[in-house]
Amino acid sequence: MKANEVYTKTLKFAWIKLGMGLATVLLSIILFAIVMGISVLMESEEVGMIGLLIWFAGTLLISYIINTYFGYLVKAGHVAVIAETFRTGQVPADEVNYGIRMVKSRFATSNIYFVLDRLVSGAVNQLQSAVGKVESFLDFVPGMSIIAGFAKSLIRIGLGYVDECCLGYTFYNNQQSAFKSAADGVVIYFQNWKTLLKDAAKVSLIVIIGTVVASILPVYLFVLLFKALGWFTFIGFVVGVIVGCVVRYAFIDSYILVRMMSSYMQVAPTTVISFDLYGKLSRLSGKFRELCKRAGNEISNVGMNNPYPGNMAG
Incomplete structure (x- = not known):
């Protein structure tokens, strides 16, 4: 199933995001x-x-409050549905309830989700900073040399959704612990830079156009409305900016999410994980090292062999 079709068939999540934003x-x-x-x-x-x-x-x-107690369920539920759609080729029936059930099933409590999400996000941010400074150090990553030719904005687009992609992999590969799947997911992402950044380049123009429209149009409409009503136009400007951000979050970000996860899910099942990459990425990111340590602890707790290098925990 193509990304645009998945986006169209999972628009309910975008409308829910819009509703939460407008409620705020x-x-x-x-x-x-x-x-x-x-x-x-x-x-x-x-x-x-x-x-x-x-x-x-x-x-x-x-x-x-809205983003913490409701937003995480919507975001993670959307990711779960996207992952299941690419795994089976069909959007689950009643996708919203399905997504929420999957989140509750995969993460016994919201605390587990928050810890995992923050570890992955923190690792991504640290690796993003490292990528911007030491591109040559990452020559061991397939296709990493291509990064130098891409605009920084495209790199941010790709890296900005790696946490969602990794979260999606925890649903896609649900036979192992969420922390292990997330750690594997980060490595898979960095092993497929070339493919993922190509798709980021393709979607960048749509993102730019959509962002401009979502930012300017609401401001223009609200300024006109406030002016017609004789109210302070500056307040109209502020409200327009906020509404524009809400619209962008609901629809444009959802579209980027689907596109990036589409690319990710196409390469993830066939990627043979290079375990020596764990140690190298761990040296770049303390958060990634902690993520791997938690994954190793979970594996040890259930009596499985730990595939991670022993020096990664330290």
Whole structure:
């Protein structure tokens, strides 16, 4: 099944993301109206400044709660459905409930997911920084020399979704522990740089165009609306920017996710993992080293042989 078809058939997740984002915006606007209303009633600039601080902190708290308690399920559920679709060639029936069930089944508690997600994300960020500084050091990775010819933005696009790809591999290869699959997933990603960055290059133009449209159009519409209603156009500008970010997160990021996972899932099943790569990547990233250590501990706990080099834990 092609990536565009998978994206179309899993749009429910994008609409849910949009709903969560708009709910955050709406609650932020309501909170802003309340604190500013109190400021106007009290006719105090000091109260207004305090109100703005409360509004800013409240918006961050609202966003954190929504993304932490609901967003992770939606994100991981979408990844699980995409992985299953590429594994079987069919989108699971009732994909939203299927995705949530898979997440709860794969990760017994949300804490396990958060730990794994943060380890993978941290490893990706560290490796991204390392890639930007020591490209020549990574000549041992197949196709790594091609990185020098790609724009930094394309590298960020590819690396920006490696954590989702690795998370997808934990669902794709669910016969072993999630930590081991995630560690394997990172190595598989770096063993297939050439293929994955080529797809990142193809999707980059769509990303740029979509981002520009998603950023400019809402701002333009909200500024016009606020101006027509006689309200502060600056507030309209701010609301437009926020709505643009929400739209981008819901639809454009979902599209990139599907495209990058499509490339990843095409090469992952046939990739023969180079275990000497574990030690080399571990020397570049403490988070990746910790991820491998947790994977080794899980394997030891269930009585399996540890395939990771012994020096990786230290």
